[in-house]
Amino acid sequence: MSKTANFVHKVLFGKKNLAITNTAISAVLGALGDAVVQHYDIMTHSSFYLKRGGAYEFKDTYKGDVPKFNYTRTLHMTITGITTGAATHYWYVLLDKYIGVKRTFSNLVKKILLDQVLYGPVCIAIYFATLAVCEKSDFDTFWNEFVDKGLKNIYVAEWIVWPPMQVINFTLIPLRYRMTFDNVISFGFDVYFPYVKYMQKREEEQKKRKENSLIK
Numbered sequence: 001m002s003k004t005a006n007f008v009h010k011v012l013f014g015k016k017n018l019a020i021t022n023t024a025i026s027a028v029l030g031a032l033g034d035a036v037v038q039h040y041d042i043m044t045h046s047s048f049y050l051k052r053g054g055a056y057e058f059k060d061t062y063k064g065d066v067p068k069f070n071y072t073r074t075l076h077m078t079i080t081g082i083t084t085g086a087a088t089h090y091w092y093v094l095l096d097k098y099i100g101v102k103r104t105f106s107n108l109v110k111k112i113l114l115d116q117v118l119y120g121p122v123c124i125a126i127y128f129a130t131l132a133v134c135e136k137s138d139f140d141t142f143w144n145e146f147v148d149k150g151l152k153n154i155y156v157a158e159w160i161v162w163p164p165m166q167v168i169n170f171t172l173i174p175l176r177y178r179m180t181f182d183n184v185i186s187f188g189f190d191v192y193f194p195y196v197k198y199m200q201k202r203e204e205e206q207k208k209r210k211e212n213s214l215i216k
Contacts (some may be wrong), residue, residue, distance in 0.1 A: 013176050019089050022179035026085025027078050029183055033190025034077035035069075037198075042067050076134040077194055083130045084123055085183075091119050092178050103171050112166050120158050124150040127193060149196050157192065161185070 012021045095111050128150055132142035165185050173181045 015176075018176055018179075019086065022089040022183070023082055023085040025180065025183045026088070026186075027081035029187050029190045030081025030085075031074050031078040033187060033192075034074045034194045036191050037194045038067075038069050038074070042069065073194075073198075076131055077190075079134055080127050080130045080193075081190070084126050085179075087123060087126055088119075088182060089179050091115075091123075092175060092182075096175055101175075108167065108170050111170050112163055115166055116159065116162060120155055120162070121151065124154055128197075131197065145197070149199075153196050154189070154193060158189070161188070 011017055095114065099110050099114070100107050125146055128142055128146045131137070132139075132145075162185075165181075169178055169181050
């Protein structure tokens with residue numbers, strides 16, 4: 001590793017700045033995940049065609065405007081990346097502090113169970129609570145989304161993905177890189193979370209567009 005690369009690595013993944021690095025990566029991926037979902041929505045609500053000269057553009061399938069990219073929503077997702085990213089960073093630190101750093105089978109099982117049973121719902125709650133604050137939603141809205149979209153949907157999906165991934169994370173990945181590994185795997189959830197969060201709104205908008213301005 002060159003001196004420059006070693007310096008950058010030390011700055012980013014050194015103990016002093018590790019929390020900032022992990023949180024920043026989580027925030028960026030949160031924004032990218034939402035951008036993927038919004039781009040998908042625009043693509044699926046439009047007919048994509050090739051113009052003469054090889055230039056691409058969108059043409060609305062229905063009369064009216066093509067869905068617009070919502071930058072405020074992406075900002076909100078960036079903020080959720082900050083809150084959940086910071087929480088997850090310190091969660092990994094606490095696991096090593098109270099369960100231990102030895103890579104024994106007993107410690108592995110304890111960490112995975114605590115991560116899934118305890119922290120999984122907490123992280124989902126932080127996500128929906130952050131959005132509730134950003135969107136100025138009331139408690140009932142937050143709670144209903146947390147239960148219906150969070151626990152009954154996202155949390156179930158997490159049980160399929162995270163236990164095997166955390167076996168790798170807790171046995172092979174050093175603590176300073178554990179959150180980076182988490183973020184890489186989490187990018188799928190960075191896409192899935194906003195997809196689930198805005199699913200009902202997206203379906204309602206689609207239905208309204210079709211009813212009001214469908215080209216016959």
